[in-house]
Amino acid sequence: xxxxxxxxxxxxxxxxxxxxxxxxxxxxxxxxxxxxxxxxxxxxxxxxxxxxxxxxxxxxxxxxxxxxxxxxxxxxxxxxxxxxxxxxxxxxxxxxxxxxxxxxxxxxxxxxxxxxxxxxxxxxxxxxxxxxxxxxxxxxxxxxxxxxxxxxxxxxxxxxxxxxxxxxxxxxxxxxxxxxxxxxxxxxxxxxxxxxxxxxxxxxxxxxxxxxxxxxxxxxxxxxxxxxxxxxxxxxxxxxxxxxxxxxxxxxxxxxxxxxxxxxxxxxxxxxxxxxxxxxxxxxxxxxxxxxxxxxxxxxxxxxxxxxxxxxxxxxxxxxxxxxx
Amino acid sequence: xxxxxxxxxxxxxxxxxxxxxxxxxxxxxxxxxxxxxxxxxxxxxxxxxxxxxxxxxxxxxxxxxxxxxxxxxxxxxxxxxxxxxxxxxxxxxxxxxxxxxxxxxxxxxxxxxxxxxxxxxxxxxxxxxxxxxxxxxxxxxxxxxxxxxxxxxxxxxxxxxxxxxxxxxxxxxxxxxxxxxxxxxxxxxxxxxxxxxxxxxxxxxxxxxxxxxxxxxxxxxxxxxxxxxxxxxxxxxxxxxxxxxxxxxxxxxxxxxxxxxxxxxxxxxxxxxxxxxxxxxxxxxxxxxxxxxxxxxxxxxxxxxxxxxxxxxxxxxxxxxxxxxxxxxxxxxxxxxxxxxxxxxxxxxxxxxxxxxxxxxxxxxxxxxxxxxxxxxxxxxxxxxxxxxxxxxxxxxxx
Amino acid sequence: xxxxxxxxxxxxxxxxxxxxxxxxxxxxxxxxxxxxxxxxxxxxxxxxxxxxxxxxxxxxxxxxxxxxxxxxxxxxxxxxx
Numbered sequence: 019x020x021x022x023x024x025x026x027x028x029x030x031x032x033x034x035x036x037x038x039x040x041x042x043x044x045x046x047x048x049x050x051x052x053x054x055x056x057x058x059x060x061x062x063x064x065x066x067x068x069x070x071x072x073x074x075x076x077x078x079x080x081x082x083x084x085x086x087x088x089x090x091x092x093x094x095x096x097x098x099x100x101x102x103x104x105x106x107x108x109x110x111x112x113x114x115x116x117x118x119x120x121x122x123x124x125x126x127x128x129x130x131x132x133x134x135x136x137x138x139x140x141x142x143x144x145x146x147x148x149x150x151x152x153x154x155x156x157x158x159x160x161x162x163x164x165x166x167x168x169x170x171x172x173x174x175x176x177x178x179x180x181x182x183x184x185x186x187x188x189x190x191x192x193x194x195x196x197x198x199x200x201x202x203x204x205x206x207x208x209x210x211x212x213x214x215x216x217x218x219x220x221x222x223x224x225x226x227x228x229x230x231x232x233x234x235x236x237x238x239x240x241x242x243x244x245x246x247x248x249x250x251x252x253x254x255x256x257x258x259x260x261x262x263x264x265x266x267x268x269x270x271x272x273x274x275x276x277x278x279x280x281x282x283x284x285x286x287x288x289x290x291x292x293x294x295x296x297x298x299x300x301x302x303x304x305x306x307x308x309x310x311x312x313x314x315x316x317x318x319x320x321x322x323x324x325x326x327x328x329x330x331x332x333x334x335x336x337x338x339x340x341x342x343x
Numbered sequence: 344x345x346x347x348x349x350x351x352x353x354x355x356x357x358x359x360x361x362x363x364x365x366x367x368x369x370x371x372x373x374x375x376x377x378x379x380x381x382x383x384x385x386x387x388x389x390x391x392x393x394x395x396x397x398x399x400x401x402x403x404x405x406x407x408x409x410x411x412x413x414x415x416x417x418x419x420x421x422x423x424x425x426x427x428x429x430x431x432x433x434x435x436x437x438x439x440x441x442x443x444x445x446x447x448x449x450x451x452x453x454x455x456x457x458x459x460x461x462x463x464x465x466x467x468x469x470x471x472x473x474x475x476x477x478x479x480x481x482x483x484x485x486x487x488x489x490x491x492x493x494x495x496x497x498x499x500x501x502x503x504x505x506x507x508x509x510x511x512x513x514x515x516x517x518x519x520x521x522x523x524x525x526x527x528x529x530x531x532x533x534x535x536x537x538x539x540x541x542x543x544x545x546x547x548x549x550x551x552x553x554x555x556x557x558x559x560x561x562x563x564x565x566x567x568x569x570x571x572x573x574x575x576x577x578x579x580x581x582x583x584x585x586x587x588x589x590x591x592x593x594x595x596x597x598x599x600x601x602x603x604x605x606x607x608x609x610x611x612x613x614x615x616x617x618x619x620x621x622x623x624x625x626x627x628x629x630x631x632x633x634x635x636x637x638x639x640x641x642x643x644x645x646x647x648x649x650x651x652x653x654x655x656x657x658x659x660x661x662x663x664x665x666x667x668x669x670x671x672x673x674x675x676x677x678x679x680x681x682x683x684x685x686x687x688x689x690x691x692x693x694x695x696x697x698x699x700x701x702x703x704x705x706x707x708x709x710x711x712x713x714x715x716x717x718x719x720x721x722x723x724x725x726x727x728x729x730x731x732x733x734x735x736x737x738x739x740x741x742x
Numbered sequence: 743x744x745x746x747x748x749x750x751x752x753x754x755x756x757x758x759x760x761x762x763x764x765x766x767x768x769x770x771x772x773x774x775x776x777x778x779x780x781x782x783x784x785x786x787x788x789x790x791x792x793x794x795x796x797x798x799x800x801x802x803x804x805x806x807x808x809x810x811x812x813x814x815x816x817x818x819x820x821x822x823x
Contacts, residue, residue, distance in 0.1 A: 069498070070698055082489050087491020090476070091435075093493075093498065100455070105515070114481045115488070122477055124468045125527030128686065160684050183686040186489040212689060244531040407793040408750020429820050614752045614786040663774075 024201045028058050028134075031176040032096065034206050036066045042180065043088060044071040046081060046098030046134075055100060056136060056195060072179035078096035080106040086115055089131040089185075096180055097149055102137035102189075103146030109154065115130045116185045117160030129185045132176070137165075138230050138280055140193035142320040142329050150281035150312065155187045156257045158180065163257035163281040165189045167232040169200040171255060174209030182211060189257075191229035195231050198233070214261035215266065220250030223269040223341050225333075226291055227278040228254040235278055235338060237330035242337050249337065265291065271303035276340050278333055283311040310336045344376060345581035347589070353569055355558035360570045360602060362433070363577040366630050368638030370577070378584070383736075385645055386527040387428065387576060391420045392651065394444040396658040397453065398607075401460070404666060416443045418606030420666060421632030422538055424448075424508065425579035432473060433503040435496070437489040440478045441538065441605075442508050448588035449475045453662065456671035464679070465672070474503075481512035486522030486535065491594075493531025497594070504587050505533045509528050512543025514557050522563040526596035533596040534586045536684050538573065540605035549681060558600035565597050573601030574632040577639075604630070677703075684713055745794050747778075747817045751811045753785035756809050761803050762787065766816070770798045778816055781809070795818040 022030060027248065036042050044059060044336075050073040053060030063071045064287045074081050077101055085095035099105040112133070117178060119127045138150030162184055166172035172190070179186035182237035217232070227235045232253055239249045250268050256259070269275050275295055279287040295307045317326050345361070351552070353359040365371050398417055402578050404410040404650060416423065419441065430436060436449050446456060450472030458465025459478070459603025467477035479485035489507030496503045513519055514537055526533045537557050541548050554560055561568030567589070571582045586597045604627035615624075628634075640646035681688060681696045686695075749759060759781040764779045766791040767789050777789035778798075 043494075075521075075524055077517075077521040077524065079484075079518055080490070080525050080563050083484060083487025083518060083521070084491030084494065084525050087437075087488035087490075087493075088495045088498075091492050091495035091499070092499050110481055110484060110518075111487070115484060120685070123468055123684050124464055124679070125686075126468055127476070259691050260410065264689070308550075344778065373750050403791045406788060408748070408752065409793060412754055608786070612785050615790075616787070659775075682770075733798055 019201045020204050022167050022169045022173070023164065023192065023196045023199050025056060025058050027173040028176055028190065028274060029060060029062065029183045029204055030202070030204075031180070032059065032062055035096075035177060035180050036062065036070065038206075039286045041092065042069075042096060043096045044096045044098075045074045047100045048073060049098050053247050054098065056192065056283060058134075058136075058190070059098070060229065063243065073124045078104055078106075078108040079111050082111040082116065085133075087117065089129045090119070090127045094130050096132040096134065099133060099135045101147045101150035102135055102151055105133075105135055105151060108133075112155070112161070112187075117158045120184065121160060128183055129181050132186050132188050134176075134177045134188045134190060136192040136195070137189045138193050139317045140189050140230060142323070145319065148323075149321050152187075152189055152257050152281070153290075154279060155325065156287060160185065161178055161258065163189065163212055164255060165191065165229045165257060166255065167191065167194070167229055168198055168232055169202050171209060171215075171253075173202055174207055175211065176256065178207060178208035178211050180267070181208060186211065187210050189229070193230040194233060201321060209255075212256045212259040212261060214248065214255055214264040215253045216264065217253050218249065218251040220248040220272065222248045222266050222270045222272060223274040223276060223337060224250045224252060224253045224265070225276045225337065226265065227253055228257070229280070231278050231280055231328065232329050234328055238333035238337060241244055241330065241334045245338075247337060249340055254291075260290070260294060262294055265294060269295055269299040270302045272343070273302050274340050275303075275307045276308070276336055277309045277311075278328060278336075279311050280307070280328060281312055282314050283309070284312055284314050294309050305340050308314060308336065308340050320336045345585045349585070350567055355556055355568050355570050355600070356562060358555050358570070360572055361578050362572040363581065364575050364635050364639060366492065368635045368640075369640055370639075371644045372397060374686060375577075377580070379580065381643070381645055383428075384636075386638060387424050387580075388633075388646065389654065390448075390642055391434075391443065391633050391636060392419045392457050392577070392655060393658050394423060394447065396655055397447075397662055398443060398619065400659065400662050400666070401457070401606070402407060402611060404457070405460075409666075409670065412426070412460050412610050412612055414441050414610045415607030416441055418631065419538055419540055419603045421576040421579050421636065422536070422573045422601045422603060425576055425662070426536065427584050429583040430506055431448065431503075431587075433494045433501065434587070435474045435476070435489070435503065435505040437476045437485040437505065437507040438478055439485060439508045439513065439538075440480065441510065441728050443538075445506075445508070446472070446475065447556070451475060453665035454668035454672075457666050458672055460670055463672065463675055464683075466669075479622055479633070483509050483516035483518040483522070485509070487515075487518050487525065489533050490522045490525040490529065490531055493526055493533040493596070494529050495607070496532060502591060504590050506536060507538045508532055508538065508541060511537065511539040511541065511548050511551055511557060512546065513537070514560060514711070515551055520564075523561065523566050523596065527564045527566050530594040532590035532594060533597055534583070535596060535598045536583075536589055537600045538599050538603060541601050542605050542609070542619070544609040544613060547619075551702065554601075556600055558598060561598035569589055569599065570597035570600045571603065573603030574630050574635065576632060576636045603632075606706065628707070631683050678732060743820045744799060745795055745816060745820050746814045746815050747794065749781070749790070749809050750813050751781055751784065751789070751820045753815050756783050756785065758769065758808050758823055759783040760808050761805050763805060765789070766792075766798050768801055769786070772796065772798060772818065791795065792816070792818065794820055808819050
C-alpha cells in the first residue's frame, strides 16, 4: 500500500501498464519531457523511453485520429487531451470514427484506445479550461465513459480502461487532482467499468454524483446528518454504461433521489439518471427525482465562478427540499 | 525512370507536372523505360476497362433502384490501376471513397462493394482483403488514421507502407494538414495520394485554394511531393512505385498530386450540368486515361480495339453475377444493429434490443408482413387511415 | 412472369419525378441496363435503366406527367418463368 493522490494514482496505473504491455503508446501535448502540464505523466518517458511516451504536435484531431490508426494496427494508444476545452477539435474523430469503427467493420477492426481528459471547474482557470463535456461522450454510441473521484478508483478505472477492448473516455476531475490522499495498493488491480459505488448507506434520500462533486456532497451530508437526514451517496463512476441496478436498489430503499452534477443542465447526465429512475423505480418514488446542476451558461471566469460551482450549502438546501416533499 | 533526381526536375513550386504519354498515347520522355512487361501493360488496360465497366453498371444499378447513392470513378481509373499494381498485401490502404480499382486490387470482392452501397455494413468486412480501411465519408479524416498506421508499422518494425487517399476538396480540411504534419514529425512511411479531379462536388479547384497546385502544400511540412498527370497510367505507375520505395527507405512521408478530371457526377445524387459546361467535359474526354493507354497499346500492336466489345460483354456478365450475390445476401439481421457496438454488449443495449424485439413479437393485429403496420391502421403511403377510407375494411368504419 | 418496375428514389429522399422522354414502347424488347425513360427530379435529370431483360408489357405515364416514387413505370414480361 502507498499513499497517493489522484495524479500519482494515474501515473502509477500508466507506469504499471507501460511496463507490462509493449503495445501501449502514450502521447499528447507536453506529456513526454515535461510530464504533462499537471505532471500526471511525470518521469514516464525516463522510465519507458521516448519511443513509447512522447510529445505530439499541437493538434487534437490529429492526436485522436492517429491513435485510431495505431489501435487499428494492434497498438494500444493512451492519449491525452491537455484540457477539457481542447477536446472539441477532436470530436469529429471521436464521434465519426472512434465510436464507430468496430461496428462499421463488423468487428474486423477494433479500437482499444483511451483518451484521458482533465475536466471540470473550480481551479480558477482561464476560459475553456473548466468544461464538463461528459454528456457529449455519453451520448456517442460506441464509447465508454468513466470518471473517478478517488485515487483508488482513479488507478483501478484507468487500468480497466486501458485493458478494455473498446474506446474509453477517461475524465479526470482536475479540481481534486491533489486534494485527496488515500492508501492505494501498489500492485495492479482494476475496477469494472459500468459499476457505480455506494459510498455511504442511507435511508432518507439517494444522492448520485461523480468526480469532484462527491466531496462537495459529502460536506453537505455532514450538515444533513446534524439535522437527522440520512443520505445514501452513490458515486456513479461510469457515465456510460450506467449502473442501473445500483440506482434502482437505492431508490427502492429511499424513495427519493437527487442528482448533483457540475455539468450544464439541459440535456445533461442528470437528466439521463432521472429518466433511468423513471424507468426502473417510478413506483418507489415519494418525491419527484430532482437534479442540481450547473446553469445553462458558460462557466464564469474565476471571479464569478463561485456562483456556478455547486457549494455544499446549495447541495444541502436541495437535499432538504427533496426530503421534505 | 523516375528517381530521386526527378524530384528536382519536377518541382511543385515551379508547377512542373510529370507526364510520360501525350493524349495520343505517344511516349514523350526521351530514354523512358518501364519496368512493366507488355503483358503487364495489357493487363493494366484490361483492369482499367473492368473498373470502368463496374462503375458504369453501378450507376445503372442505382438508377434501377437496386443500389443506393454511389460515387462514380469515371475518368480517374489510371490512378487506381497504377496504385493497385504498386500496393502490396502488407501495405495499408486508407481510402476516401473514389478508388474502386484500388479496392479491387487490394482484394475486396466486388459483391462486397455492391453490398456496402446497397446499404449493409457487412460489405465492409473485406473477407479477403487485409489492411484495408472502409470508405471514409468525413472528408480527409482518414489521413490522420494513415499517419497513425505509419507510426505503428515503424513501431512494429514492419516493412510496410501506408497509402492514404484524398480529393482536392479534402486538402482544405484540417485533418489533411494535421496528417501531413504528424507523418513528417514521426518519419512515418505514408504515401499521401491527392486525386485532384478538379471538383469538390460543384466547387471548382480555384475556389478551394490559392496554392498554385496541391502538391506544393507538402513543402510546408517538409514532405517531398510531386505533381503528376493522373490520366497517364505510366506516369502514375512510375511515381507510385517510386513513392513506395522512397517512404520505406527514407522513413519519410511522400505526397502525390494526381491531376485528373471527375468525368462523372460527384455521386448519383449530383447533376454536373448545374455547375460545369459541356466544353469543359469534352476537353477532358480527349485526355481520358483509358483512351491514352489504349492508343499506346494499339500503336505497339499489343491491342485490337475490336476485342473490346467482347471483353466488356464478358465483364458485364461477371459483374451481374457479383451483383446478384449482393442482392441475394442474407437479410439484414436485427442482431447486427446492436451486436458490434462493443466487444461485449452492455446491459443497456441488451435492454433496448429486448424492448424492440418485444414490440416486433407483439400481437399480430399490430403487425402485417415485414413488420409493417397493419393496413387497418394505415392507408397508402403510411398515412393514418381515416374513417372515411372505408375500402381498407376498418372494423366498424362508418361510410 | 410479369415484373413491375416501380420508380425508385434515386436521390436520397425524393418524392416524385417528371417524365421527360420515353425510350421504349409497349411490345419492345429490352435488356437489363437499357434506358427506358428519362426522368427529371429535384436533384438530377437522368435516364432510368430497365432492371430486367424481357418485353415491355405496359408503360405508365405520359411525357410531362409527374410520377410518385413507388409508382409503377413499366411492366416487363420476363422470359422463361
